[in-house]
Amino acid sequence: MKKIETEFKIKVEFYDIDPMNVVWHGNYVKFLEAARCDFLSKLDCTYMDIKDEGFAYPVAKMEMKFISPCVFMQNLVVKTCLEEVEPSLNFKYTIYDENTGEKLFSAKTMQICVDIKTRKTVYNAPKILLEKIENYEG
Amino acid sequence: MKKIETEFKIKVEFYDIDPMNVVWHGNYVKFLEAARCDFLSKLDCTYMDIKDEGFAYPVAKMEMKFISPCVFMQNLVVKTCLEEVEPSLNFKYTIYDENTGEKLFSAKTMQICVDIKTRKTVYNAPKILLEKIENYEG
Amino acid sequence: MKKIETEFKIKVEFYDIDPMNVVWHGNYVKFLEAARCDFLSKLDCTYMDIKDEGFAYPVAKMEMKFISPCVFMQNLVVKTCLEEVEPSLNFKYTIYDENTGEKLFSAKTMQICVDIKTRKTVYNAPKILLEKIENYEG
Amino acid sequence: MKKIETEFKIKVEFYDIDPMNVVWHGNYVKFLEAARCDFLSKLDCTYMDIKDEGFAYPVAKMEMKFISPCVFMQNLVVKTCLEEVEPSLNFKYTIYDENTGEKLFSAKTMQICVDIKTRKTVYNAPKILLEKIENYEG
Numbered sequence: 001m002k003k004i005e006t007e008f009k010i011k012v013e014f015y016d017i018d019p020m021n022v023v024w025h026g027n028y029v030k031f032l033e034a035a036r037c038d039f040l041s042k043l044d045c046t047y048m049d050i051k052d053e054g055f056a057y058p059v060a061k062m063e064m065k066f067i068s069p070c071v072f073m074q075n076l077v078v079k080t081c082l083e084e085v086e087p088s089l090n091f092k093y094t095i096y097d098e099n100t101g102e103k104l105f106s107a108k109t110m111q112i113c114v115d116i117k118t119r120k121t122v123y124n125a126p127k128i129l130l131e132k133i134e135n136y137e138g
Numbered sequence: 139m140k141k142i143e144t145e146f147k148i149k150v151e152f153y154d155i156d157p158m159n160v161v162w163h164g165n166y167v168k169f170l171e172a173a174r175c176d177f178l179s180k181l182d183c184t185y186m187d188i189k190d191e192g193f194a195y196p197v198a199k200m201e202m203k204f205i206s207p208c209v210f211m212q213n214l215v216v217k218t219c220l221e222e223v224e225p226s227l228n229f230k231y232t233i234y235d236e237n238t239g240e241k242l243f244s245a246k247t248m249q250i251c252v253d254i255k256t257r258k259t260v261y262n263a264p265k266i267l268l269e270k271i272e273n274y275e276g
Numbered sequence: 277m278k279k280i281e282t283e284f285k286i287k288v289e290f291y292d293i294d295p296m297n298v299v300w301h302g303n304y305v306k307f308l309e310a311a312r313c314d315f316l317s318k319l320d321c322t323y324m325d326i327k328d329e330g331f332a333y334p335v336a337k338m339e340m341k342f343i344s345p346c347v348f349m350q351n352l353v354v355k356t357c358l359e360e361v362e363p364s365l366n367f368k369y370t371i372y373d374e375n376t377g378e379k380l381f382s383a384k385t386m387q388i389c390v391d392i393k394t395r396k397t398v399y400n401a402p403k404i405l406l407e408k409i410e411n412y413e414g
Numbered sequence: 415m416k417k418i419e420t421e422f423k424i425k426v427e428f429y430d431i432d433p434m435n436v437v438w439h440g441n442y443v444k445f446l447e448a449a450r451c452d453f454l455s456k457l458d459c460t461y462m463d464i465k466d467e468g469f470a471y472p473v474a475k476m477e478m479k480f481i482s483p484c485v486f487m488q489n490l491v492v493k494t495c496l497e498e499v500e501p502s503l504n505f506k507y508t509i510y511d512e513n514t515g516e517k518l519f520s521a522k523t524m525q526i527c528v529d530i531k532t533r534k535t536v537y538n539a540p541k542i543l544l545e546k547i548e549n550y551e552g
Contacts, residue, residue: 167302199340199341
């Protein structure tokens with residue numbers, strides 16, 4: 001499969017920070033979702049487009065590794081890489097400090113395609129997604 | 139109108155706390171929503187029941203006063219008081235420390251009744267809500 | 277006092293959206309905080325700079341008006357206007373749709389200056405903040 | 415090592431729900447944290463007690479499996495089981511529907527002990543934690 005990787009910038013906000021003065025670990029889930037939606041936008045195939053075809057992509061599994069803490073106003077880059085489309089949609093993510101390039105965090109997500117009407121899992125990706133991946137030029 | 143007031147208990151979680159070691163001010167909106175839903179449950183008239191009648195109650199206005207900061211693991215009581223039902227659903231809230239009784243926070247919300255189908259504002263409350271208020275025995 | 281107004285752009289994320297398919301009302305508090313921090317960055321006087329002078333600025337009061345709902349992937353502009361610096365730091369905010377210019381939301385916040393060591397309220401703004409406002413050129 | 419398992423109840427709030435009308439996947443991180451803090455409270459050894467000994471326990475790794483979606487007002491039980499204390503603090507979690515007993519979610523977290531002063535990782539657990547585990551009677 002074609003390897004596609006995008007970059008998404010995030011600035012750490014005050015509301016992301018916990019009493020240890022670092023990003024609260026649960027907030028990385030938001031960073032990953034924002035980066036993934038940005039990936040799909042760049043692919044020209046958003047959740048809305050996929051929904052219009054009758055499918056949804058709930059997250060079924062995720063793994064996160066917290067390598068080095070992020071702090072208030074730090075500029076981050078999330079690299080999002082599509083690993084697999086079928087039978088599930090798998091992404092890999094790495095977060096770096098925008099300035100130093102230091103690796104701070106990594107994660108993986110697995111999303112299952114669900115037919116919205118029947119509520120059943122579908123193991124073939126929607127055509128629209130496969131086509132957009134095929135035609136993606138970066 | 140009948141005066142109805144309920145109490146709802148909250149324990150401050152680690153994820154509620156900000157770098158100043160106090161509850162982040164935006165998290166009070168969650169406390170108010172939880173207390174309001176608890177109020178409606180006790181009234182036996184949840185958002186689901188209201189939705190089944192074709193109406194939704196989006197928040198149109200809110201005011202919050204942060205009197206004294208709340209800390210990790212603090213036990214809070216939210217007193218929720220129904221102030222008005224028509225033309226809008228108005229609640230008043232006060233948060234106290236469960237142990238000392240100290241007043242820590244107060245707020246008001248105004249919710250507008252919307253007909254889900256037509257998307258129009260409705261100035262008369264849904265019958266189900268009026269009846270439940272009428273029959274509430276505390 | 278000098279009138280200073282900044283603009284901050286936000287794209288609505290999936291995690292901002294509630295079951296009514298609009299931004300959950302509590303998430304506007306995050307939008308306001310991000311816009312306010314951006315304002316202070318542009319002024320070259322962040323919370324960190326103020327903290328270095330021994331002061332903090334907790335939010336003491338806020339008011340929000342939800343005019344028209346915001347949806348997934350909508351591009352928003354938050355206009356943040358400094359209204360008062362003493363005896364409290366007051367901002368006014370308006371959120372517009374970036375494309376149509378439609379006004380969607382407005383808010384006010386009042387922040388109290390606190391001496392971090394003594395925990396007492398201070399009614400004169402820290403010098404650094406007054407100077408930065410004085411010297412701001414936009 | 416002694417096997418310790420606790421149960422913690424959660425009611426799904428409106429603000430936990432996403433546009434698919436199910437709990438947004440990132441909110442499970444909050445459920446796990448609340449359940450873990452409850453575990454440590456029952457052990458009589460909270461983060462505060464550990465901090466007083468000079469140590470913190472940031473989450474270094476986590477894995478989540480989303481088995482079946484949770485809905486608004488659903489009553490959940492989080493079972494939290496201590497798996498390992500040294501060299502890292504590992505918990506396993508399972509979320510069930512309180513009424514049906516259906517398994518909805520499972521997760522694992524790994525936390526690293528950090529000496530707050532030196533910022534270095536410590537591979538032996540703080541004495542206070544080992545003692546409280548030893549003396550726990552359930």
